[in-house]
Amino acid sequence: MEESNHENEILPALSFSQESTNSNLQSPEPAKIQCLQCERVYQFPADKDDYLAHLFLEHRLVIADVEDIPLLEEYLIYWLREFTGHELEQYCTTMLLDQLPDGTPAKNERYYLLSDILPKDYELRHNLQKNHLERALAQHQFELTDRNFTKECLYCRDIITGLRSEFLEHLFNKHFLQLGKPENLVYIDELLAKVQSNLENLVCLYCEKVFKDRSTLKEHMRKKAHKRINPNNREYDRFFLLNYRNKKPHNKPPVGKRKTERRRKTQEETVAEVRSPELATSPDFEHHFPVRSQSDASDSDWSDWDEDMGKMSPFNCLYCKHREEKFDILKKHMLATHNVDFESALLGLNFYEKIKVVNYVRRQVCLMRCVTCNLRCEDEEKLLLHMEAEKHFGFGTKKQWDKPEYFFPTYEDDSLLCVLDDSPNDDMDDGVVRIISEDTMAQINKDAERLSLENFPYA
Ligand SMILES: [Zn+2]
Ligand SMILES: [Zn+2]
Ligand SMILES: [Zn+2]
Ligand SMILES: [Zn+2]
Ligand SMILES: [Zn+2]
Numbered sequence: 001m002e003e004s005n006h007e008n009e010i011l012p013a014l015s016f017s018q019e020s021t022n023s024n025l026q027s028p029e030p031a032k033i034q035c036l037q038c039e040r041v042y043q044f045p046a047d048k049d050d051y052l053a054h055l056f057l058e059h060r061l062v063i064a065d066v067e068d069i070p071l072l073e074e075y076l077i078y079w080l081r082e083f084t085g086h087e088l089e090q091y092c093t094t095m096l097l098d099q100l101p102d103g104t105p106a107k108n109e110r111y112y113l114l115s116d117i118l119p120k121d122y123e124l125r126h127n128l129q130k131n132h133l134e135r136a137l138a139q140h141q142f143e144l145t146d147r148n149f150t151k152e153c154l155y156c157r158d159i160i161t162g163l164r165s166e167f168l169e170h171l172f173n174k175h176f177l178q179l180g181k182p183e184n185l186v187y188i189d190e191l192l193a194k195v196q197s198n199l200e201n202l203v204c205l206y207c208e209k210v211f212k213d214r215s216t217l218k219e220h221m222r223k224k225a226h227k228r229i230n231p232n233n234r235e236y237d238r239f240f241l242l243n244y245r246n247k248k249p250h251n252k253p254p255v256g257k258r259k260t261e262r263r264r265k266t267q268e269e270t271v272a273e274v275r276s277p278e279l280a281t282s283p284d285f286e287h288h289f290p291v292r293s294q295s296d297a298s299d300s301d302w303s304d305w306d307e308d309m310g311k312m313s314p315f316n317c318l319y320c321k322h323r324e325e326k327f328d329i330l331k332k333h334m335l336a337t338h339n340v341d342f343e344s345a346l347l348g349l350n351f352y353e354k355i356k357v358v359n360y361v362r363r364q365v366c367l368m369r370c371v372t373c374n375l376r377c378e379d380e381e382k383l384l385l386h387m388e389a390e391k392h393f394g395f396g397t398k399k400q401w402d403k404p405e406y407f408f409p410t411y412e413d414d415s416l417l418c419v420l421d422d423s424p425n426d427d428m429d430d431g432v433v434r435i436i437s438e439d440t441m442a443q444i445n446k447d448a449e450r451l452s453l454e455n456f457p458y459a
Contacts, residue, residue, distance in 0.1 A: 031073050036061065036083055044073045051076075057101045061088065062404045064115030065367075067234075069125060070132035078124055079114065088112045091121075095408055099352070113408045133244045140186040140241055149189075154196050164188045178228040184241055191239040195229070205229050315415045318342075318361045319371075319393055320384055327419045338393040345395055346420075352407070354420045360401035362410035371396050 031044045033051065037059040042051040055061045069075050082091070092112035100106045116122040143164050150161040155175045160167040165182035172178055177195075185191065195205060202211045206226035211217035221227050229236050237243045314323040315330040319338050324330035334340045346354050364371045368383050372392035377383035387393050395401065409417060 033073055033076050034080055035059075036076065036080055037088075048072065056404050059088075060101060060109070060111040061092070062111065062113050062408070064113055064405045064408075065363075066405075069128065071128045074131075075124060075128055082120075091118055093117070093408055097352075097407060101404075111404070111407060113405060115405075115408075136186050136238075136241060136244045143186065143188050144182065151192065154192070154199060167192070176222075176227050180229075180240065185239055186241050186244075187239055191236075194235075208233070313413050313415050315419075316411075318358070318416070319365060319387065321380075327415075338387075339391070340393050340395075351420060353402070355417060356401050356403070356406035357395050358414070358416050358420065359406040359408065359410050360403075361395055362414065363406065364396070366410055374400075 030046065032041050033044050034041050035051070035054060035058075037055070040054065042048075042054075044051070052063065052066060055063070063069070066072070079091075088094075089112075092114050095111050095113070096108045097111055098105060098107055098109070100109055101111075114121060116125050146164070147162050149164050149167065150159060151167055152159050153167075153170060153174075155171070155177070158170065158174075160170050163182075168179055168182050168185075168188070179185070179191065179195065182188070198205055198208075199214075199217070202214065202217050203209070204211065204217060204221055204224075204226050206221070206228055207224070208230055209220075211220060314325050315327050316323050317330060317333060317338075318340075319334070322330075322333055322337070324333060331342050334342050346357060349357065361371050364374075365380075365383065368377045368380060369375065370377070370383065370387055370390075370392050372387070372394050373390070375386060377386055
């Protein structure tokens with residue numbers, strides 16, 4: 001008997017007691033969350049990025065789609081309990097890369113991905129989503145009717161007392177500041193605090209440029225009609241009720257597509273099995289990673305893989321259902337139909353970066369999200385129409401795809417991953433592979449220092 005009915009008993013117990021009371025706390029108290037793999041403790045939400053960086057750098061563990069997990073603290077607490085006494089392999093997709101987490105070349109380093117292809121994880125995310133929505137709705141109800149609100153206007157000296165909606169109306173009527181309709185907003189106090197802090201720091205709400213003084217900022221916001229919040233800043237998402245309703249987890253987890261852990265009973269010790277038993281059923285991918293810069297394995301060990309390469313499965317278009325037997329023809333299709341020049345777009349990226357780009361695009365499309373603007377669509381058809389209409393076919397920005405989770409293939413038999421290093425401009429030979437973007441670098445400095453700075457070529 002391993003895990004009886006864990007989900008059911010744990011989830012309700014996990015809520016951070018912010019229910020009902022009339023004083024109504026807006027968000028959970030800062031919480032201390034222990035690392036999933038060691039004794040270190042982090043302060044949430046402040047140290048969230050450090051926490052995730054630590055998981056990757058120290059434990060090679062990546063959580064898929066982590067930005068989409070509501071109530072991440074509770075998610076982590078759940079897994080902390082689950083992991084106790086279990087090996088990561090039992091829950092995670094594993095993969096071998098020829099480098100250390102900091103980018104130093106190495107051989108056959110093992111990495112782990114925790115994702116919702118695991119039914120338990122899927123369920124958990126789903127339940128958290130539900131809890132998240134329920135709390136937001138309760139909070140929303142409270143804010144619509146609570147008459148004990150009082151706050152000084154962000155612009156003038158007026159003190160508004162009564163309903164929050166009256167405060168918002170004042171901002172709009174007197175100062176033309178448009179934050180949204182009260183019936184669409186939730187956690188309004190926090191929203192106002194955020195807006196206030198932006199204004200105090202002389203940051204434009206809409207374009208987020210910083211100005212030298214208050215009057216220049218005001219002038220700018222007025223002239224440019226920037227008296228509203230930046231719709232592209234995802235930090236504001238949580239203030240709009242719509243985002244709680246719409247963000248259901250994707251209908252079905254791509255079970256069997258993204259690779260699950262699979263431990264094959266070792267019959268004979270072929271090189272592949274020794275290196276990566278769990279990927280043994282994924283010949284294309286398996287072939288690719290370890291072989292890439294392997295020097296020790298003798299050729300004969302790989303003869304069976306070469307055979308598999310002969311009958312490589314067809315190439316799937318990154319964006320639509322189109323398939324081709326030949327890579328060259330598929331490239332023509334992508335150019336003609338989606339206006340994407342696959343090879344020149346990836347030019348200048350190293351091998352691992354290309355891998356991440358392909359896996360990112362696959363993942364986005366699989367989740368029915370736009371590759372460029374991240375818009376979530378109801379079905380594949382709508383997504384295609386959107387990307388066509390907006391000219392959003394492409395590969396997203398480095399910030400979007402340069403995440404360790406995209407080392408992991410979205411589909412186990414993605415032939416596209418096998419032809420990536422055929423392109424001429426592969427600069428793997430420079431010896432160091434950058435796997436962490438500079439954006440992330442800023443966040444992981446603390447960890448990085450401990451891991452010795454000289455390993456980071458751009459430190
Ligand atoms: Zn740790
Ligand atoms: Zn005012
Ligand atoms: Zn502006
Ligand atoms: Zn296509
Ligand atoms: Zn888009």
